[in-house]
Amino acid sequence: MAHDQPDVPDMVLTAREFLADLVPRLDGLDRYHALCTVYLLDIARRELDEWTHDDTPDDEHLRALTGASGETQPATVVADLCRAIRSGRFDADLAGLREALLEHVVAKVRVVKPSVLVPEHRSADAIPSGETRE
């Protein structure tokens, strides 16, 4: 779906950069495990290059909102939607647009930090037990 930036490859790269910078200041087992983690993150980055994503309900929802065809990429749909809102295309029903956008934002928050959602917006399996606060 049309998640925000940074995308997954960039998040993996960010973690890799941080760890690689940290390595010279670590000793012993910590240093060894940090180097191994850098190695694993490099593998993960290369494997991500092979991945393709299936459309999600949010992608379909945003396409329906803009009238885009099924082939239009999610990032293009988002940019088109921004232009349409700015042009005033949704002015006659801004409350309806707000409800549609809430659905889109809830889909993003379910991935980023589901614990902030009110109960009606949570899905049963949406809250991983290991969630941490950034």
Next chain:
Amino acid sequence: MAAAAESFDEETQDVIERLRACVRRRFGTATAIERIDVATLGGSNRTLLFDLLRGTYPPRQVLRQETVPPDYTPFLAPRDQYAVLAAAYAHGVPAPEPIFPLEAADELGEGYITGAIAGETLPKRLLTDPRYATARLRYLGQAGAMLARLHAIDLAEVGVLTDVPESDDVLTAWRAHYERWEEPHPTIEYAFRWLERERPPAARRVLLHGDFRNGNMIVGEEGIRALLDWECAHLGDPLEDFGWFCTRSWRFGFVDRPAGGFGQREEFYRAYEAASGAALDRAAARWWEIFGLVRWALYNLMQLYGHRTGRRRSPAFAACGRNTCLIEYDLLMTLAGKFD
């Protein structure tokens, strides 16, 4: 806590050497700096605290250096921040004493030096630690009175703010920032549309702090000691400072206490009205809280921009990019009337 100079990274050690030369250039070669601390992990500044040893002058000082590249920062140039701080300080707004702005010969970039003030700034600690129980009771009254004093300053004394885009039209200025950071967000577009259509008529035009919120004040057990962070100062509607202070993001989890997590809006408004004699429009204040949420979302996009373009890559700024949707959620729920 002081740290030995050799415990700092190479970049910070370089800054310390330049700082030593900077103070000797002004106060003589016998001047020394000691007890150096790096005080912040801040998103837009580097802050160093140090003792300046010269005669009987109060020794503890602060060096504040800008770290956001000027080509995409929305912040006031440090020299202008210094001018606004000096005006506020001269009018009795509790603030760090301005000592001197940096100059090109200092080779320390843009920034300035002020007196240091001891105390606590961490919002959650201020909202929960029993040590600050008295300060909490006084906070909104003091904050309201402080804003009244700031807003009363003659605009002729802060002429450096006249040409700031935010002083001209704050909504237009923030749309321009949004364009610059190249990250299309339908919810931000919708919010701009809503703000444009629902905008209340402008009230008075005053000197705004621009970042008046829990976290930007140094607090002691007895109450507020100083107002910090002048990089967002501009001219505009006094309600902008109220809206930002009460924005949901600045309640630090205490969402049922809209005024900074300390209490209710009304206590804050009344303290200002009593000190200033000016009435505040409660309905218009809500518009400024919505604007505050948009502005906070956009600061997160600014940090993402620095990360994505490689100018300031960091895990914290990457997280800012993904956290933008959390603010969008607050924004939509507030506009739907489900969050207050």
